[in-house]
Amino acid sequence: MSGAELRKWNEVPIAGVPWKFSTEYKTGDWRSERPVIDHGKCTKCLFCYIYCPEMAIKVHWTSDGSKPEKVEVDYNFCKGCGICANVCPVKAINMELERR
Amino acid sequence: MVGVNEVKWTPTLIELARKPDYFLPGHRMCAGCAAPVIVKLTLKALPDPDNVVVVNATGCLEVASTIYPYTSWKRPWIHNAFENAAATASGVEAAFKALKAKGVWKGDLPTVVVFGGDGGTYDIGLQSLSGALERGHKLIYVLYDNEAYMNTGIQRCSSTPQYAATTTTPAGRVIPGKPEWKKPIGFIVAAHHNVYVATVNPYFWADFVKKIRAAAEYEGPAFIHAISVCPRGWRHESKLTMTISRLATETCLHPLWEFDPETREYRITDRSLYIAKHPDKKVPVEEYLKLQGRFRHLFKPVRRDHLIKEIQEKVDKEWEYLLRLAGFK
């Protein structure tokens, strides 16, 4: 289940302490649909950001850092749940079939 | 006074977006699960999120966020067993107090945040929770309520709403789902008198984060009851999670209120306050029920109006009770 080479008992920390952050586990391959943001319509309200359970909406700030310039989907982790498309007040997000 | 009105903070999404993530992506919660949103909002709302220790009861959140050797927690975290999150947190809280008294820990005591599911809080964990609250430990207990024992496969809990189908209360020919009403955990906790109690909804994020802030500022135990919509267990499309979450409050099945331990007052907040002042804005429960597969048997193959009516009447009764408590009648 760890998806990597299995270590011996004396090669892992004691007390069962995990030694990798989950950011190394790309849940992006779970999805069957992917959200696509129409940046022309997007008002950077950040609703998608706050309601995303995967923390998969990345906010890019303006050069002076005062406000969001662009929001982007982190497809490494997006599971394609569709919440972002559903909550977007201006319907700027469309769920498209994932093709690989 | 303790509560959202005392919190000197006007949160914005921009401010929350600037904060780092303490709960990392790559966790294995279902697509569309509200629990990660609850964790995200809780940790981002804390005044000093670097100085926090998280205690977690066994459940969906605990299991899916710490599949060895991965962890999604960027804060110290401990999972002990199912029914003892509050007791474990009592030990953590007492330990830091002792270490500070001995001069080993310097500076502010860490905030102890406990995440417990409805399974580990309403039933098996109720004793441990009550004990911790009675002893007055300073901790924030966040109940993420998905209304069944979801991690073991959607079994009935005392938190399951009336007539919901679960795997141990299936909608059968004779018994149409769980016959009992949902246990009023918020009032049970409030009856301990020394606890700041608040119901929250991740959809209403501003109310949510302000209540967490109020909890953090209170010098005593706090209990935050969050409704945690579950696409898997409630059987709906994952994209509808936040819609259903919003409706839970708009139908008054999960009204937003808080209990102030200092003044012993109940206050209704945010969307529920709006509904209290404009009763015509209260949404009929049917709008909420018809979106969920666990209530499908109320509509298909035939509409069971008497059951839907029974739920509506009970909701109205509970809402009236809350309005009375909050001084609206």
Added chain:
Amino acid sequence: MVAEQVEMLLNGDFAVAWAWKHVEPDVVAAFPITPQTLIVEKFSEFVANGEVRTQFVSVESEHSAISAMVGAAAAGARAATATAANGLQLMHEILYIVSSMRLPVMLGVANRAVSGPINIHCDHTDAMGQRDAGWIMIFTEDAQEAYDTTIQAFKIAENPEILLPIMVNLDGFLISHTAMNVKVFKDPKVVKDFVGETRPVPKIKLMGEEVELSLNPRNPIPVTFGPFAYYDYYFEFKRQQIEAMKKVPDVVERVNDEYYEISGRKYGNGRVVPWNVDDADIVAVVMGSAAGTMRYVARKYRERGVKIGILRVRMFRPFPWRDLQELLRGKEVVAVFDRTQDQGVMGGPLFLETLAALHYLDDRPRNVVNYVFGLGGRDFPPELVEKVFDELIRIKDGKEKPFVKKYVGVRE
């Protein structure tokens, strides 16, 4: 250098409380159950008088007591609690978790029979039910040893090679409520120097950084305790615990010796306490206060020329199989005494594990028999010991029908 000590009239429970007072654990959880209650009652007096800075958590059940200890120890604090019988059984699921998280929690157990029927008196069934939970288990013989062992317990458990929780057992009522003159250290600083002012939190390497194995929020990498481990790693964690257990016998002996330096008292080699075993033909293997009674009777038999020895097992977990092999090889008769219920087995746990150790000897003892005694506080007075010893002599002389196990003191 032996430190100055004063004599106090203390029963076993008070002795443990005084040891806690001198060690000053950071967090103590308290829940009453006879016959351990006096420990937490006495300690609560020290807390109420401000004589210790311990956080005293009056929990609402033993399950919460041990759970709070998990939280406290994980936070890096020194944690102690006490229980007995059904209280210990209520802790059962958590005991395994404590040892899996390598938390050196100290648990005082005033051994008492388990329900049903409800019985508050001494037997070892409660502790024996937990023997596979991965805890270090030591059985004491009297209040003095209860005081000494409680202090030693912290040092053993917190050793960075060990990091396992430890149970200090004392016979319910027979030790817990029986007073004797106990020598306690006059200056608590002696004890603090012995165990350290605070718990030494171990460091581990995690994601390339050195971090405290604790919930310290200031760790450069945060530590997650208690993950969900699939079948791909669970076995390896148990293997780690087994490895730590292997190091315990040496540490117990070392701490026994170090304690001797400051107190003038030692208990055998820390693991077993032999009395006239070397030249004995007949050896009785026993744990707890019954050893004292047996020694008292054995002395009289020795005067008559009977070569009888008493071997008290002090460290039951890890099982001191090497010591038993060394001391019992070639003996004529070995009688193992269990003060535990043995339902549907050839004999009690002490007997079975002794047998397993002796099996691998070339010069195995000729006769190994089991006596189950003292259940539910049934007295084991000298008269009864004499009857057993007479039987053992008959076994040695070949005048007794061979048997595996007998019950002593039950009306049958």
